[in-house]
Amino acid sequence: MSKWIPLWLHKLGSPPTFYRFAGALRPWMLALALLTGAIALYGGLVTAPADYQQGDAYRIIFIHVPSAWMSLFIYGVMGFAAFLALVWRIKLAEVVAMESAPIGAAFTFITLVTGSLWGKPMWGTWWTWDARLTSELVLLFLYLGVIGLYHAFEDRRQGARAAAFLALIGIINVPIVHFSVNWWNTLHQGSTIRLLGPSTIAPGMLWPLLTMMLATKFYYLASLFGRVRTDLLDLESGKDWVRKIATGETPQ
Amino acid sequence: MNAGTLQHFFAMGGYAGYLWPAYAVFFIVLLADFVAPALRRRRLMHELRSRLARKAARQPRPAPTPTEPA
Numbered sequence: 578m579s580k581w582i583p584l585w586l587h588k589l590g591s592p593p594t595f596y597r598f599a600g601a602l603r604p605w606m607l608a609l610a611l612l613t614g615a616i617a618l619y620g621g622l623v624t625a626p627a628d629y630q631q632g633d634a635y636r637i638i639f640i641h642v643p644s645a646w647m648s649l650f651i652y653g654v655m656g657f658a659a660f661l662a663l664v665w666r667i668k669l670a671e672v673v674a675m676e677s678a679p680i681g682a683a684f685t686f687i688t689l690v691t692g693s694l695w696g697k698p699m700w701g702t703w704w705t706w707d708a709r710l711t712s713e714l715v716l717l718f719l720y721l722g723v724i725g726l727y728h729a730f731e732d733r734r735q736g737a738r739a740a741a742f743l744a745l746i747g748i749i750n751v752p753i754v755h756f757s758v759n760w761w762n763t764l765h766q767g768s769t770i771r772l773l774g775p776s777t778i779a780p781g782m783l784w785p786l787l788t789m790m791l792a793t794k795f796y797y798l799a800s801l802f803g804r805v806r807t808d809l810l811d812l813e814s815g816k817d818w819v820r821k822i823a824t825g826e827t828p829q
Numbered sequence: 830m831n832a833g834t835l836q837h838f839f840a841m842g843g844y845a846g847y848l849w850p851a852y853a854v855f856f857i858v859l860l861a862d863f864v865a866p867a868l869r870r871r872r873l874m875h876e877l878r879s880r881l882a883r884k885a886a887r888q889p890r891p892a893p894t895p896t897e898p899a
Contacts, residue, residue: 623838633842640855683862691851698847800862807870814877823877 590669592809593818599802600829606802610795613788620785628782634698638782641691643789644684647797648716649751651681655723656748659741668812669805671737674744675727676804680797682720688713700764708757709765716754719747733812 588594621639628635658674661667692710693703704710723740730736758767769778778786813819821827841848 627842632844634844634847636841636844636848637851640852644855680862683858687855687858690854694847694851694854698844796859800866803863803870804866807866807873810870810877811873814880819877820881823874823881829874 590667592669592813592816595669596806596809596818596822599806603799603802603806606795606799610792610799613795614792617785617789617792620788621782625782625785626779631699634695635782637691637695639785639789641688641695642786643793644687644691645713646790647793648681648685648688648713649754650794651677651684651797652716652720652744652748652751655681655744656751659744662741663738663745668734669809671734671741672805672808672812673801674741675723675737676801676808678720678723678727678740678744679804680800682717682724684793684797685713685717685720689717696764705764707763707765708761709754709763712750712754712757715750719743719750723747 589598617639621636625636625639627633655674655677658670658677661670662674689710692713696705697703723744726743727733727736727740730739757763758765810819810822818827822829839845839849
């Protein structure tokens, strides 16, 4: 057991193998993202009932909450990959960490903007400096810091290592965002979805939310695989396997 | 679905001005996230091919194989 698992992982970690693996999976991830996304949109905008307090405004939840979950999930993936990159200097881990950052930043931006558009009619304000909102904004700055630091170095791998270090330190913010609604008094509502125990949300609202959560996960994988493939070609541009892809000797 | 129910759907109980921009932001940002790397990939492939072509041009041509004596 312990003999073949590391070997398999080791092979997947080699750039040409991962390039092919990601290329084969990416269309499926994209198709699944579009399919589950369309189902979730139909469920959220059409079949889910209006909220008894918020009317139809609550329907922003179907993009706001999955985006917020992704903003934290992607940070977790980035932090883990950054750890692998720093400790074992795995090139693929560096690439996964660095290419996760823009996707995470995109989801964090969506979370903040959709939250603001939800807050105005419900709270009467676009923004308030409370714990949940402020820590989510800090999350966006952490993502932007990682992206900026990565591009600030002439040498890409040196930049990746510096940015991975920042990503690793910034992981402290993830539990702060998650628990902020419990630790501090806040305008933001607490969570209604629970892994343990019953969720306090109507089933007609719950399934589109969970389906959209799946869709955003699939989207993340599709986007990440595409980005990592391009980055690997760039980083390994002198190698023979890249030459073969560029000349069309092996399929793209 | 007739025009009345469609209108009712798009009105979103009076919250259309908040709800649809939120959904628009979601799709526009993710679309940009998807398109930007695709453009980068195209640029990179172009660059790789021209680099290979330059390298091939710099290398001396293989000596022509002798054909039948004149």
